[in-house]
Amino acid sequence: MSTHWHAETDDQGRLWLGLDQAGSTLNLLGTQVLNELAQRVDAIEAEPPQALVLHSRKRGFIAGADLNELEGASNALDLARHITHVHLLFDRIEALPCPSVALIDGYCLGGGLELALACTYRIAADDPDLHMGLPEVRLGIFPAYGGTWRAIRNLGALAALRLMLTGRTLPAREAKRAGLVDLVAPRRQLRAAASYLLEQAPKPRRAGLRQRLPSNPALRPLVAAVLRRQAAKHADPAHYPAPFQLIEHWRTHGDEGPALLASEAQAVSRLLTGDTARNLIRLFKLRERLKGLGRGSGRGGEHGIAHVHVIGGGVMGGDIAAWAAQSGFRVTLQDLGLDQLGRAMRRAQGLFRKRLQDELAIRDAWDRLTPDPRGDGLARADLVLEAIVEDAQAKRALFDGIEPRLRADALLATNTSGIPLERLSKGLRRPERLLGLHFFNPVARMELVEVVRGAQTQSEGMDRALAFVHALGRLPLPVQSSPGFLVNRVLMPYLLEAVELLAEGVPASAIDRAAERFGMPMGPVALADNIGLDICLAVVEEVGPRLSIPAETPELLRERVHRRALGKKSGEGFYRYRNGRHGRRLAPKRIPSIRTRRGRIPPDLAERMVFRLLNEAVACLREGVVGDADLLDAGVVFGTGFAPFRGGPMHFIAEGGQARMLERLRDLEVSHGDHFHPDRGWDLLRV
Numbered sequence: 001m002s003t004h005w006h007a008e009t010d011d012q013g014r015l016w017l018g019l020d021q022a023g024s025t026l027n028l029l030g031t032q033v034l035n036e037l038a039q040r041v042d043a044i045e046a047e048p049p050q051a052l053v054l055h056s057r058k059r060g061f062i063a064g065a066d067l068n069e070l071e072g073a074s075n076a077l078d079l080a081r082h083i084t085h086v087h088l089l090f091d092r093i094e095a096l097p098c099p100s101v102a103l104i105d106g107y108c109l110g111g112g113l114e115l116a117l118a119c120t121y122r123i124a125a126d127d128p129d130l131h132m133g134l135p136e137v138r139l140g141i142f143p144a145y146g147g148t149w150r151a152i153r154n155l156g157a158l159a160a161l162r163l164m165l166t167g168r169t170l171p172a173r174e175a176k177r178a179g180l181v182d183l184v185a186p187r188r189q190l191r192a193a194a195s196y197l198l199e200q201a202p203k204p205r206r207a208g209l210r211q212r213l214p215s216n217p218a219l220r221p222l223v224a225a226v227l228r229r230q231a232a233k234h235a236d237p238a239h240y241p242a243p244f245q246l247i248e249h250w251r252t253h254g255d256e257g258p259a260l261l262a263s264e265a266q267a268v269s270r271l272l273t274g275d276t277a278r279n280l281i282r283l284f285k286l287r288e289r290l291k292g293l294g295r296g297s298g299r300g301g302e303h304g305i306a307h308v309h310v311i312g313g314g315v316m317g318g319d320i321a322a323w324a325a326q327s328g329f330r331v332t333l334q335d336l337g338l339d340q341l342g343r344a345m346r347r348a349q350g351l352f353r354k355r356l357q358d359e360l361a362i363r364d365a366w367d368r369l370t371p372d373p374r375g376d377g378l379a380r381a382d383l384v385l386e387a388i389v390e391d392a393q394a395k396r397a398l399f400d401g402i403e404p405r406l407r408a409d410a411l412l413a414t415n416t417s418g419i420p421l422e423r424l425s426k427g428l429r430r431p432e433r434l435l436g437l438h439f440f441n442p443v444a445r446m447e448l449v450e451v452v453r454g455a456q457t458q459s460e461g462m463d464r465a466l467a468f469v470h471a472l473g474r475l476p477l478p479v480q481s482s483p484g485f486l487v488n489r490v491l492m493p494y495l496l497e498a499v500e501l502l503a504e505g506v507p508a509s510a511i512d513r514a515a516e517r518f519g520m521p522m523g524p525v526a527l528a529d530n531i532g533l534d535i536c537l538a539v540v541e542e543v544g545p546r547l548s549i550p551a552e553t554p555e556l557l558r559e560r561v562h563r564r565a566l567g568k569k570s571g572e573g574f575y576r577y578r579n580g581r582h583g584r585r586l587a588p589k590r591i592p593s594i595r596t597r598r599g600r601i602p603p604d605l606a607e608r609m610v611f612r613l614l615n616e617a618v619a620c621l622r623e624g625v626v627g628d629a630d631l632l633d634a635g636v637v638f639g640t641g642f643a644p645f646r647g648g649p650m651h652f653i654a655e656g657g658q659a660r661m662l663e664r665l666r667d668l669e670v671s672h673g674d675h676f677h678p679d680r681g682w683d684l685l686r687v
Ligand code: NAI
Pocket: 311, 312, 313, 314, 315, 316, 317, 334, 335, 336, 337, 340, 386, 387, 388, 389, 390, 391, 394, 398, 415, 416, 417, 418, 438, 439, 440, 441, 531, 535
């Protein structure tokens, strides 16, 4: 009986085996799917067809292994056994007496590509949305279904390792150039392409002599050392062991198939039971959960938005408008200043060129974005989003002027960084249609968007906004309106502590290094300079007094802004930015601009910053700013970059032992003062 794999034999005697995993929107290589495949292979071995063609009866080939099952496996030994089992199955497919072809459309990732690599040939559909690759490092592991061996064998070590170390996915034509597929064909001609390839029967693709050279035992240690150095620029081996173990795996075994397979099973089963992989897999699932909220989680997921009108064409408004236009929305962009509009349009062009490869798509995106200084688009828009200056009065005055012109069913949104919606909706005739769409800077890089619900916001508007964010390819996080919402609120005490340390005379570079060592993508001082100290000041003044432990605005921050030292954008903030030499290139160089005292590097630097963040996270959870601890973790990791391998602040507290973490916070309170006073939410956490 077939549940997942469906077979038909054509009149040439070729067996077409189509995967349609039952009860799932995606095809995954879970135990059931693999077991059924093994039964099919038994039958094929007993009575071989002329050829075997593996394809998918869904849109998309195979998205990889089933992470739920891998996560469920409790010990490394079971995992190693499972991996060896899959190796044997894929080896049998490769050893069949007949040729085999994988027909790939949509996605072909991880284990899916490893299965395809075990076939004699691969053909990819020429779809713009096709992507294939071995992204396992992003989950803290590396390919283990024979992928390291077969990728090295087919592409050569350098190309294969680059693919696996970056975790990049490739579109069809690039996959062909890289040697991952043998042919690219229009989707509707995939079957014909398979027949063609089987008739031609070329020799299976293998790396050439030159591509095999780096695997030579004499060269390998040298190449591995270079790869390690490059990898270390992106990841700390103590936090992210997988890329380094992958390099070591190759350094030890080169391109020797059986040794690579045995080592895959050993190394990856160990990585899978380690903290980093467990936390990264957890975040992968949380990302899926946020996407699910955008798809409506069973409630439709319809946004009904075609036309977006953005008011304020500055850093944020301009970039949001461009992003929406490249995502297929019709956009009008309004600003008081023509200069601002000109700058925003120029930035938009840069974005389109970078994101959209072909001229036609660029022209279409360009056609969808219209500068609109008079605000003619207001009356037609389905969604009006304001991103003018962060000033409640200015925003209210704007709403007064525009509300009468909005369509009855239009949504009204604000990109405020932290002004509670209730203050902005005062005076609106229909306050229930106001909500927050809080994008982060830079818009093109930050995945998270907080979708803010005010006390009066209608649920229907929230659902539409979540779906809209999803349609932008962003991760929507529903949050309650409260000062700073979630992300800026938890970030604030962390940044304030950094400023406090600066004021104590601790060098900025030491503060940043400590945070980076903890796992933050960028230290807090550099981050504040990047955001802009004027913006930080505005947010601190708005949110600081309303934190769970009210904070005053630090004098040092006020002084910097007063001196127009606004951060990177003005050439000086907490650091001074000069063009310096980095090797042969000119690049901005950071020089400290705050006076430091010798010997002032306290041992609890990172803890002081991190524990203030954790304490505020606990307060947010207690107040219900987000629905639960998992959503809080997702928001803080995707919104601030909080050390992903630690799985998010609430998870970090749980892993550290809640009682022990609370005790440490109390110690910090004793040594450093009231702003470390534990929030009462600690008592409510599950032990
Ligand atoms: P910005 O100062 O770069 O841009 C504001 C733009 O609004 C200017 O071009 C200005 O000419 C225009 N403007 C002001 N009043 C207007 C009006 N009545 N009608 C039409 N246009 C008007 O500011 P930025 O940084 O883009 O911030 C905008 C909003 O986004 C603020 O609420 C800010 O808090 C929020 N935000 C900013 C982030 C950042 O990192 N810059 C991050 C997330 C949110």
